[in-house]
Every structure is written in structure tokens, then in C-alpha cells.
Amino acid sequence: MVIILGIDPGFATVGFGVVSDDAGRLAAMEYGCVTTKKTDGDASIRLGTIYQGITSLIKQYTPAGMAVERLFFARNTTSALQVSEARGVILLAAVHQGIPVIEYTPNQVKIAITGSGKADKRQVQEMITRLLRLQEIPRPDDAADGLSLAVCHLNSTRGLR
Amino acid sequence: MVIILGIDPGFATVGFGVVSDDAGRLAAMEYGCVTTKKTDGDASIRLGTIYQGITSLIKQYTPAGMAVERLFFARNTTSALQVSEARGVILLAAVHQGIPVIEYTPNQVKIAITGSGKADKRQVQEMITRLLRLQEIPRPDDAADGLSLAVCHLNSTRGLR
Numbered sequence: 001m002v003i004i005l006g007i008d009p010g011f012a013t014v015g016f017g018v019v020s021d022d023a024g025r026l027a028a029m030e031y032g033c034v035t036t037k038k039t040d041g042d043a044s045i046r047l048g049t050i051y052q053g054i055t056s057l058i059k060q061y062t063p064a065g066m067a068v069e070r071l072f073f074a075r076n077t078t079s080a081l082q083v084s085e086a087r088g089v090i091l092l093a094a095v096h097q098g099i100p101v102i103e104y105t106p107n108q109v110k111i112a113i114t115g116s117g118k119a120d121k122r123q124v125q126e127m128i129t130r131l132l133r134l135q136e137i138p139r140p141d142d143a144a145d146g147l148s149l150a151v152c153h154l155n156s157t158r159g160l161r
Numbered sequence: 162m163v164i165i166l167g168i169d170p171g172f173a174t175v176g177f178g179v180v181s182d183d184a185g186r187l188a189a190m191e192y193g194c195v196t197t198k199k200t201d202g203d204a205s206i207r208l209g210t211i212y213q214g215i216t217s218l219i220k221q222y223t224p225a226g227m228a229v230e231r232l233f234f235a236r237n238t239t240s241a242l243q244v245s246e247a248r249g250v251i252l253l254a255a256v257h258q259g260i261p262v263i264e265y266t267p268n269q270v271k272i273a274i275t276g277s278g279k280a281d282k283r284q285v286q287e288m289i290t291r292l293l294r295l296q297e298i299p300r301p302d303d304a305a306d307g308l309s310l311a312v313c314h315l316n317s318t319r320g321l322r
Binding site: 101 | 203204205206208209212232238241242243245246247248249250252253255256257262
């Protein structure tokens with residue numbers, strides 16, 4: 001069995017999904033969000049919370065790797081810089097726990113899950129729900145994205161394992 | 162005596178300067194760069210090197226705080242995202258060692274050191290060299306910027322200590 005931790009990086013909300021692959025049978029072990037608020041303290045405190053949350057997940061599930069969304073140019077640059085700071089501590093948590101990081105673009109995720117780069121968010125979420133045999137579409141979107149990243153990696157590497 | 166660690170964030174090169182203030186007499190205790198190369202490994206490995214380098218400096222000098230340059234919109238957005246990832250692990254190193262982080266814009270640094278927001282890089286460096294009674298302008302620029310951040314904080318807070 002292979003376990004992968006999928007991460008949708010963010011500063012206020014980091015979505016995550018832990019997915020196991022047992023001979024092609026996928027299962028969601030856990031999904032949700034690590035959240036931080038302005039009232040928690042300054043940026044460094046919030047980054048500490050994110051690092052701690054991701055470190056705890058890795059320790060709990062000992063995944064074989066972390067699949068993380070790769071950022072591109074964003075319209076709201078200030079927000080992109082903040083998300084990148086969060087991404088920095090998320091990658092650091094992986095390296096400190098000794099697990100490899102694999103990056104995927106949003107398009108790679110869509111293709112790996114639906115077979116098409118033109119799928120919309122809803123279609124990806126419905127496919128994830130079916131693949132993982134969940135009762136309903138995972139909420140919030142960030143958690144669904146975390147699951148999508150993990151499934152993307154498992155689907156992309158199945159022939160290679 | 163107050164010791165401040167000044168940081169000019171970067172991904173390939175993080176400039177730093179450790180400056181002490183003994184009743185208004187400033188002295189450079191150390192300055193230089195933490196560097197990473199593409200050949201070191203992927204982004205997470207390089208972020209680990211940066212975190213480790215900054216953590217070592219904090220442990221060695223036990224500064225009262227870290228003064229870090231605040232990033233704004235950059236033309237080269239991909240580079241800005243990478244620098245932000247580095248910034249994330251630098252801030253995390255501070256919070257893990259229990260020291261406060263203070264952020265300054267490039268303009269605040271210029272004003273605190275030369276008295277003018279219109280000073281160019283060379284003028285700031287010459288002033289830093291004089292204030293710290295160095296034999297020559299500190300090299301490379303990133304290290305000089307690290308010293309500038311530390312001096313900026315010490316000059317800005319002198320009346321408050």
C-alpha cells in the first residue's frame with residue numbers, strides 16, 4: 001500500500017488529503033484544512049502553525065511522498081507572495097520528515113483525474129468523489145483540492161511503482 | 162548591548178548581517194550570505210539549507226530580533242514566488258528560535274540609514290560602511306543589504322529601548 005499526502009497551499013487555508021492506494025484501490029484516509037487567522041499573530045506565527053500542522057500529518061500517516069500544487073503567476077500578487085511563504089514551510093516540513101515532494105500544475109491534476117485539461121472544478125470534484133467512493137463531494141474546496149493532488153500523483157505513477 | 166540579525170531574503174542567496182548596538186556604538190559582528198545552488202537538489206532541499214543557515218546564526222548570536230526586507234510586487238514574478246518561499250522558512254526559523262520578526266520596506270531602510278528615500282544603493286552602502294567603521298564596502302550586495310536591515314532596525318528603535 002502506498003500513501004500520499006496531497007497539499008493545496010494557502011496562507012489562511014491549507015487544504016490536505018491523505019490517500020492510500022492498495023493495489024489500485026484508492027481510499028481517503030483523511031482530508032481537511034490547516035487554517036490560520038490574522039488574530040493568531042503575525043506572519044511568522046501563522047507560518048509556524050502551518051509547518052506544525054503539516055509535520056503532524058506526515059508523522060501520523062508516514063506518506064511515501066507529498067504532492068503539492070505548483071503556483072504560477074497570480075493576478076493578486078500580494079496574495080501569491082503570502083501563499084509562496086506558506087509553500088516554503090510546507091516543503092520544509094516534507095524535507096525535515098525525509099519525504100520527497102512532487103509538484104503538479106493545476107492542469108496536470110485535471111488531466112490525471114478527468115482525462116481532460118478542460119474539466120472544471122466541479123467535474124474534478126465529482127470524479128474525486130467517485131474514485132474515492134465518498135458519500136458526498138468533499139468540503140471545503142481546499143480539502144477536495146488536497147485529495148485531488150494526492151490522487152493525481154497516485155494515478156500518474158501507478159505504472160511506475 | 163542589543164544584537165539584531167538583518168536579512169535580505171533570496172532563494173540562491175540570502176544576505177545577512179549581525180549588528181550589535183552598545184549604547185549607540187554599532188558594530189558588525191558578522192555578515193555574509195547563505196547560498197544554495199540548483200545542483201544542491203530540488204526546492205525543498207534548498208529551503209532546508211536556508212532554514213538551517215538562519216537557525217545556526219540565531220543560535221550563535223542570540224539576537225533580540227530579526228529585521229527582514231518586506232517584498233512587494235516584482236516584475237519577475239516567478240523569482241518573487243521563489244524568494245517568498247525562502248522568506249517563509251526564514252520567518253519560520255525566527256519563530257522556532259523564539260525571536261520577533263520586524264519587516265521593513267526598502268524605502269524605510271534607505272530613510273533610516275541615509276535620511277532620504279532617494280538615496281541609491283551605493284549611498285546606502287557607503288553610509289553603512291561609515292556607521293559600522295568597516296575598512297571597505299561590504300561585499301556582496303546581499304550581505305551589505307543584510308547589514309542595512311539590521312542597522313535600520315537599530316536606528317529606528319533607538320529611542321524606544
